[in-house]
Amino acid sequence: MKLELRGITKRFGSLVANDHIDLTVEAGEIHCLLGENGAGKSTLMNVLYGLYQADEGEILLDDRVQHYTGPGDAMAAGIGMVHQHFMLIPVFTVAENVMLGHESTKGGGFLDLNDARARVREISARFGFDVDPDALVENLPVGVQQRVEIIKALSRDAKVLVFDEPTAVLTPQETDELMQIMRQLKEAGTSIVFITHKLREVREVADRITVIRLGRVVGEAAPTASNTELASLMVGRAVELTVQKDPPQLGDDALVVSGLTVIDHIGQLVVNDVSFEVRKGEILAIAGVQGNGQTELTEALVGLATRVRGSVVLDGVELMGQSVRKILSAGVGFVPEDRNEDGLVGEFTIAENLMLDRSDGEPFVKAASIQRAALADFAREKVAEFDVRTQGIDEKVGRLSGGNAQKVVLARELSRELRLLVAAQPTRGVDVGSIEFIHKRIVETRDAGVPVVVVSTELDEVAALADRIMVMYRGRVVGIVPGDTPRDVLGLMMAGEPAEGAAA
Amino acid sequence: MSTATGSAAPAPQIVTLDTTVVTSWKAPIAFAVFTLVALALAVFAPRHGDTTYRLNASERDAIQVPDLVVPAMPALWTVVVLLALITAYSAWLVRAKKRVPLWLIVVFAVLFLFGFLTWAGAGATLPMIGLLFGSLSLAVPLIFGSLAGVIGERVGVINIAIEGQLLAGAFTSAVVASVVASSTGSIWVGLFSGLVGAMVAGLLVGMVLAAFSIKYFVDQVIVGVVLNVLVTGLTSFFFSQVLAPNAGVLNSPPRFPRLPIPLLSDIPIIGPVFFRQTLIVYIMYIAVAAVYVGLFHTRWGLRVRAVGEHPQAADTVGINVNRTRFWNVALAGAIAGFGGTFFTIGSGIAFNKEMTAGAGFIALAAVIFGQWDPIKATLAALLFGFASNLQNTLSVIGSPVPSEFMLMLPYVVTIIAVAGLVGKVRGPAAAGKPYIKA
């Protein structure tokens, strides 16, 4: 089926998310939609899928203009979507998830689960998936959950399939398998829209590439285009990301982690017997695909995990079993992975957020009262020092952009006397300018002799910052390798292959 | 779509993380506490004599069941020993990193209850049929209320307004049934009009709850609490202003007669308890079964649960989340309103101010205690009905326990339940959260 978008415009108030976007996807074509985070890709696809209504423009399928009021109509028209965040109900079985919304029933609305199971099996067989229709979705690994999403779309006879950032949660191997599935689908006549910001993937499967930036189509390209061409189209300028970094001035071992194990509420060992050391003046980057225990590891380091075993020693002092309060007071700075959820109070002002982790004593609290003047002075100083673009220290943090909000977190954590900095995904959802600034500050912290642990799922960030790299897979350490380890070796390690085998 | 021609992608191996067993000492600790309570009764408040459990409904029944006579103290001591054994066994289970099974908790509870009843009824006769019959009757509004709560929470809207819906149902059914019965001269027409009126009243309260929480995103708990106050105010106002001066016409509702079901009602013990009830109770049986089957085996139920668990996912497959929520919350209101009829036309009692007396909140407790499952919630409601009727029975035979403590029981049990004795149970993931589309 041929898909055509003509002049799609979507506004959110004064923000123009999609500005007269034209896009044509021929039948049986893999069409890549390439663009930075926030370029408007997801908005466009939500319009296509009927979740948003476009303010202007029209959608054509096989040259017929479509009018739909919700996702139901879009699906009926033959559009399917594999969402970035899977739209699956965790407590339902695979079959129930697949049938939801177009249930087959027998006599008076009773569910015909056998029919749904048969459909799951039939589609699984067609593509060689191994999916049990009666498994609960919450018990399935992410790779399989993604296949359930694909089955869900195909069971509705989707002729146009949209993949929204499908590789974010996959290992390199799983990504390869997904590419294979896409090619299979294409050969079966399905049109595919593949949304991504990863250039390698684009060049591997795309038949045609459309690049969008700031809500507009900025160009089309063939898969033969070079990375440089694609990237400059996508970002709009020649960019690069290397941090000026001198060789590390290593001191003694400062952080010694041994046998660290974190158990989640259903008894899984999300961090499994992890040991490593970080020396003063060194950055240890922890690499791995999202969800392999890195988040839980950082939380355990600052005392946020409840079921933990093992030992975390900082400068000779055991931190394990201490409260978060005590650990922070011991000189640990922490940049959490999800700043909106864990790092900031959106309804608080910048000034209030800057005192969030020192709310019970000097310098901001005396005699149980907040020292408002001292806080204001401090906040103004930090806003200037960290170049937070804001209307004032009394602006609510929830109104700041991602990069500026992250600078507030960093300003707060770096303004204490640090003996260890733990930064998880420090530049996620942050603009390019702020990334450079944040990386610079992290390296400065290292150069001041502080041991630094950085968690990142982006290999580029790992490569830019790391003195040494620790790769995690399924809760375990695959290996600890030098900072200049080649990318393909790291990629294999992220899939669980130990370093020796990978290097060989 | 034709069959794929390309080679099939290799299936991913399903690898899960290593696991360990998370154990909890809550069950053994709770067991120990209750064992100590039983022990304390036996040691510090021994009561001598025999306890007679009467299992006959009346002397005239075709099949007569002999009384069960239990010597109080030996029975209590036996129970204490058994309870202690179960406690020890559960402690061993937890030490061995195994889970304490549900059946063990049930056995423990039944034993404890038996021990307590035997102790409390020493030297007297416990009319078991009356006790159970009354328990079922008292549980009727609780069950309807908890069904309403289950549907509401399953679809993602917390229904604190059950109390208001029951009260609205009680009020409307009394007025409508009185007026229609006296104007048409037919009791049955009056009664059925009362049922319909009660459902409409509950439906309206449900709709207000739905409108405010879905359209205006007001916190569902706040709307629920305020609606309870509103309905209390409205019914009390109209009671004082209109019903009281014209009680003869407006507030003398007829009563649903008991309808014994042929054959079934002759079964010993079960018959007199379950099948010599009123039409409202029989409808309740159907309602419980219908809600259970509906929720778990029909398209309606699948969509309701999807909306309550992950509204965005439901939206992406074309289910209108807010419309689903609105109509199901309204339906839940109608069910609760129906339950309110128990207070007036179900029992032949005139409406009075605030006559539901917190039944809606007990129903809410049953929803949580019953883990958002219609059958389990019904059982919880029956348990609560039993506790309050036990208090009536014990005060008749001269109970050693102050009646207030028996009345407290459902609430205390619920607190213990939500504090995690029954284990951490997940409610519907999106309950209480408004669904806001961009």
Add this chain to the structure above:
Amino acid sequence: MSDPQNPNGSSGPVEPSEPATPVAAGTPDTAASAATPDAATSADDRPAVAAPEEVPPPSRWHTMWQQIVTGNALISVLSVVLALIVGAIMIAFTDENVQKASVYFFARPGDTIVAVWDSVSGAYVALFQGSVYNFRRDSFADGIKPLTETLTFATPLIAGGLGVGLAFRVGMFNIGGRGQMLIAASVAGWIAFGFDLPVGLHMFVALIGGLLGGALWGGIAGLLKARTGAHEVIVTIMLNYVAFYLVSWMLRTPGLLQAPGSSNPKTPPMKDTAIFFDLLGPRYNLHFGFVLAVAATILVWWILTRSSLGFRFRAVGENPNAARVAGINVPSMYVYAMLISGALLGLAGVSQVLGTVTTGFTAGIDAGVGFDAITVALLGRSTPWGIFLAGILFGAFKAGGYSMQAAEGVPIDIVLVVQSLIVLFIAAPPLVRTIFRLPDPSKGPKRPRPIVTKEVEAK
């Protein structure tokens, strides 16, 4: 929870345009993928594209008008007006004269209108005369008495409203006011009638005892939430009934709370040494409790806006996860908040037994204040002074309601209806705006902020 409607934001979210700092050279591939870890959900995928439109600043008068029309204050006033109109309709429809006149409405519609006017104006004039100033009295001292009655009724409402409101700010819903008041009243009452202590000290001890009792009862819910994650809404509701039956039992048990020689479930009168003294002399009922309510308002204001404890309270209320990560002990904040909240509701209970009803009390001593306090806190938007004013308004409704019942025969229950309608309307500004056809301030992409209690996931 602090600001349920969040209508302040009259403009969309300000997205400061990202600094477009050119970065040094290198492989673009690196930059591209590092720059865009796509963490946003599709729904949150807000574009960073701000259309740089230069809009001339609106005139000051226009801005002011906008703020008045779209702001909180107007919505609050209109909500009260709407609720009173509904109340008027109810009064008119149930009035006997109106009903009689409406029988011949089409013959003489004027009669009906006059009857409606008489019934409604009569009721509301009685409401006003019973709550603010009674012009039919000769002297000012007599005429102003209703206002002092209003303040007397407002005393427990303010204290209770502060308790509920404080819990709201910490993200918790304390529906257990009734239980906390009953326990507090029982403890304070027991000290007040059962002991002999010097004047002043006796009152002080009874007051402290009551506050501790309320704090204890609230603290149970806080402790259970902190330790086991039990939802405070359920626990506090259940504790209401536990307290009610507990107090009922003590009231009918000789040697506990029951008056000696009586078979009624009622306590003996409070001893004079423990009673709150009258503020304006014996002529008026207004007692020292009102001063305590004012003091409590100031204290809660200080806690919430100036103290480090309040800072942590608000942090937990707004984002418990971030608070936990910042080293704030979230569970203990829940416990502290419920202790203070319970103590404030305890103050409401104490002021009932030591100030308002000093002749001995029953299990109905809470007089519904525990639930009224929720509406007071909501009307006052959980801010201390807002609650203070809301308490006085609802106190006026109560005081006036009784005189309306006495003078016009309108049941006091109408006050409940009006109160709950006010809260419903205030909670849904769009509804009020639709009814009065006011402009909507939230043009733009701003989504309504849902008022939901946030919780830390118990791990």
